[in-house]
Amino acid sequence: MSVRRYLSTRDQAPAVSLDEAIAAGLAPDGGLYVPERLPRVDLSAFDPDGDLAATAATLLGPFFEDGVLVQALPAICAEAFAFDAPLRPLARPDASVLELFHGPTAAFKDFGARFLAACLRRLRTTDAPPLTILVATSGDTGAAVGAAFHRQPGVRVAILYPDGRVSPRQAHQLGSFGDNVHALRVAGSFDDCQRMVKAALNDTALQREMPLSSANSISLGRLLPQMGYYAHAALGWWRRHGAPLDFIIPTGNLGNVLACLWARGMGLPIGDIRLACNANRTLPEFFAGADYRPRDAIATLANAMDVGAPSNFERLRWTFDGDDDALRRTLRATSVDDATIRAALLRHARDHGEVVCPHTATALAVLDQAPRRDGRAWAVVATAHPAKFESVLEPLLGQPVPMPPALASMLDRPEHSAPMPADDSAFGQWLRALR
Numbered sequence: 135m136s137v138r139r140y141l142s143t144r145d146q147a148p149a150v151s152l153d154e155a156i157a158a159g160l161a162p163d164g165g166l167y168v169p170e171r172l173p174r175v176d177l178s179a180f181d182p183d184g185d186l187a188a189t190a191a192t193l194l195g196p197f198f199e200d201g202v203l204v205q206a207l208p209a210i211c212a213e214a215f216a217f218d219a220p221l222r223p224l225a226r227p228d229a230s231v232l233e234l235f236h237g238p239t240a241a242f243k244d245f246g247a248r249f250l251a252a253c254l255r256r257l258r259t260t261d262a263p264p265l266t267i268l269v270a271t272s273g274d275t276g277a278a279v280g281a282a283f284h285r286q287p288g289v290r291v292a293i294l295y296p297d298g299r300v301s302p303r304q305a306h307q308l309g310s311f312g313d314n315v316h317a318l319r320v321a322g323s324f325d326d327c328q329r330m331v332k333a334a335l336n337d338t339a340l341q342r343e344m345p346l347s348s349a350n351s352i353s354l355g356r357l358l359p360q361m362g363y364y365a366h367a368a369l370g371w372w373r374r375h376g377a378p379l380d381f382i383i384p385t386g387n388l389g390n391v392l393a394c395l396w397a398r399g400m401g402l403p404i405g406d407i408r409l410a411c412n413a414n415r416t417l418p419e420f421f422a423g424a425d426y427r428p429r430d431a432i433a434t435l436a437n438a439m440d441v442g443a444p445s446n447f448e449r450l451r452w453t454f455d456g457d458d459d460a461l462r463r464t465l466r467a468t469s470v471d472d473a474t475i476r477a478a479l480l481r482h483a484r485d486h487g488e489v490v491c492p493h494t495a496t497a498l499a500v501l502d503q504a505p506r507r508d509g510r511a512w513a514v515v516a517t518a519h520p521a522k523f524e525s526v527l528e529p530l531l532g533q534p535v536p537m538p539p540a541l542a543s544m545l546d547r548p549e550h551s552a553p554m555p556a557d558d559s560a561f562g563q564w565l566r567a568l569r
């Protein structure tokens with residue numbers, strides 16, 4: 135029987151099954167888990183009347199083949215994809231917006247976090263010691279993971295976020311869970327938070343004392359399901375128009391880009407993939423031909439994309455067998471500064487009533503520069519609901535942005551968070567005290 139194997143991008147760890155890769159988060163050699171090869175799917179395998187959950191279950195089936203979760207995959211997809219990801223037209227006739235913000239925390243990360251939670255719940259045995267899930271967040275990941283695991287038995291969550299660099303509403307949301315979900319405001323940047331999580335996961339002594347896992351987009355259990363909404367949108371488009379759909383993706387840690395690229399690699403009708411980055415230029419410079427040079431993040435209006443060392447870059451390189459030139463030929467990245475984000479936000483709101491979050495606005499700014507092409511269309515990926523970023527939008531637009539009800543009820547709860555220095559050993563001590 136062929137068992138699908140998952141390898142580490144650093145090649146120094148044994149191959150594992152999908153459930154082992156999902157449970158572990160990071161590979162023991164510090165690399166990221168990747169499938170040995172991308173499966174191909176036949177487009178006729180997808181039910182033309184299937185909803186998003188059905189499309190995702192068909193798409194992800196080959197990854198789960200022979201594994202312990204294969205029987206549960208349709209139910210896992212039904213839990214994770216319990217809300218829609220509609221494609222809505224924009225004023226520009228060759229463009230639409232793929233709205234990924236209809237989940238409980240109003241950002242696309244709800245899909246991956248809920249999928250991961252649904253997998254881990256089924257993988258856990260009842261007599262196992264509590265699992266502690268670590269998550270570094272520039273805002274939205276932490277909320278999505280907190281919501282997905284809140285009150286799940288046998289699981290604790292530690293959320294690390296850069297103090298003062300998330301919006302007030304995001305900070306409130308991160309601290310609103312309580313119970314088994316702990317919010318730590320770190321005196322540092324997102325990259326510090328990410329480093330602290332990686333250091334804890336790589337600390338074998340700590341891992342022996344308490345099982346730790348990650349829920350960042352480095353976890354395959356979050357990355358794989360993100361392919362689902364690209365597949366569903368592109369298939370729908372292809373059935374209606376007989377053409378592939380091109381995507382413009384607001385980009386930080388490259389999870390969303392990688393999911394789109396992998397879905398295309400599996401045979402889905404996806405055309406060009408454009409990365410919209412903020413003033414953090416690591417990726418735009420690399421794609422313009424410079425060496426890959428990770429660096430400290432700088433703060434921008436699109437704060438969930440304030441990333442100077444994108445965590446999935448290793449996976450992206452792996453996807454191209456380490457051939458950077460092939461990678462550069464395949465994807466393009468554009469950097470958008472804060473003034474341009476503001477201008478795009480204002481122009482689309484004023485001229486067309488298109489009110490978007492600052493991350494989605496970086497993609498609209500890239501769309502504004504993109505030429506019209508016969509028979510082709512752009513889908514701008516809307517990564518969060520604008521109401522999460524009221525402190526940016528309301529002064530600019532001079533009007534309130536109405537909140538979706540799930541977000542409003544989360545913000546009615548009290549907020550609790552603890553301070554944490556940007557120090558690996560301080561975080562290790564805090565974790566040990568949790569036991």
Ligand SMILES: *Cc1c(COP(=O)(O)O)cnc(C)c1O
Pocket residue numbers: 241242243273274275351384385386387388389390391438439491493494517518
């Ligand atoms: C996380 C996030 C991004 C960046 O996504 P990556 O998968 O890390 O590239 C963009 N926009 C919003 C609103 C986010 O929360």
